[in-house]
Amino acid sequence: MRLSGHGLVCVRGGREVFAGLDFGAAAGEALAVTGRNGSGKTSLLRLVAGLLIPAGGIITLDGGNAELTLPEQCHYLGHRDALKPALSVAENLAFWADFLGGERFDATESLAAVGLDHATDLPAAFLSAGQRRRLSLARLIAVRRPVWLLDEPTTALDMAGQDMFGGLMSDHLGRGGMIMAATHAPLGIEARELRIGGMA
Template sequence: MRLTGQGLECVRGGRSIFSGLDFEVPAGQALAVTGVNGAGKSSLLRIVAGLLPAAGGAMTLEGGEAELTLPEQAHYLGHRDALKPSLTVLENLDFWRNFLGGEAIDGTASLEAVGLGHAVHLPSAFLSAGQRRRLSIARLIAVNRPVWLLDEPTSALDTAGQAMVADLMGAHLRSGGIILAATHGPLGIAAKELRIGGDA
């Protein structure tokens, strides 16, 4: 399996953010997307996830499921945690498991893996910022998808949480997965770097 971007261009508000961007990430590897604020790191992830249209270029996932689009084979973890505050931790995760479809893993086991096993029946409105991030990360392992698109995955997490994310990413890569992560700091795993230019 291989994720490839060729000649990608992003235009926002009539302004070219980046153009002619090429990269490839084979199975079992991670690519860290770096650059100053406003360089287009988040925009690149959103293009790959199908949430923004590319102004030019093409994305391909070689070796994936032929009947599925790239976004249907990818998890996107953005800045916002996308949780319903009135639902419990487990209900939030079950919502995403049903919405995303595909091969699902037991929700309680996924919550245990991110350190939220004690909070399954707690309304998410009572979670701290770090706990909300952990709940969002649980989606990555609750539904099996080969491509992870992670935007600052360790934001709001303490040292233990950062180590947990690194462990999960490492396990995903060892199983043949692909990671494309926008980051300002180290991911805690081996990763090649794609630096995007731009103004702060």
Template sequence: MQLSGRGVRCVRGGREVLSGLDFSVSSGQALAVTGANGSGKTSLLRTIAGHIALTGGSIDLEGGEPELTLAEQAHYLGHRDALKPALSVLENLSFWRDFLGGEISDAGQCLKLVGIEHARHLPAAYLSAGQRRRLSIARLLTVRRPIWLLDEPTSALDSAGQTLFANVTRDHLARGGVVVAATHAPLGLEAKELRIGGRT
């Protein structure tokens, strides 16, 4: 599997955010997207995910499931953790499992893997920022998709959480997955780097 972009251009609010950007990442590889605040890192991830329209160039996936779109084969984990505060930790995972479909893993086991199994019946509103991020990572594990698009994935995580993230990501890569992560901090794993500039 190979995810690639050629001459990627993105315009938001009348401003050119990305211009002539090329990238390529294959199965088993991680791509760390770096750059200053406002350089377009999040815009790139959201464009790959299909949340922002591509203004020019192309983004292609080779070797994926031909009957599925790129968006249907990717997880997008943004700055904000997409949680329903009134639902319990386990109910949140169950919601995403039912909404996303696809290859399903045991939700309880995924919570155990990210270290918050003890909070499975606690409303998500009661979680700390680090626990919310761990729950978001559990979503990546509960419904398996080959491409992970991660925006500052280690934000709010303590050192143990950062190690946990690196371990689950290495496992995803070992399964032939692809990771594209916008980050200011080291990911704790081997990754290609794509540095982008400009302003949003």
């Protein structure tokens, strides 16, 4: 499996963010997308996720499921945790599993993997910022998808949380998955760098 972008052009609000951008990642590889603020790191992830339409160029996934679109084979984890405060930890995860579709999952196992199995019935409104991020990360393993698109994924995580997430990413890559992560900080795994230019 290989995810590729060729000659990508991104325009936001009438401004060209980047042009002529190429990238590639194969199964088992991680790509760290770096660059100054405003250079287009988040925009690139959103293009791959199908949330933005490129003004030019093409994005392809070779060797994926031919019956699914590229966005249907991606997990996009943005800056915001997208949780419903009144729902419990387990209910939030169940909502996302139903929304994303795919194979049924073991909620207890998914929450244990991110260290939240003790908070299953706690309303999300009572979670700390780090716990909210952990619950968002649980989505990645509750529903298996081959491409993870991560925007500053370690935000709000303490050292233990970063170590935990490093293990999840390593396991995903070991299963033949791919990761594209926009980041200003080390990911904690081996990753090739894709630096995007642009104005801050």
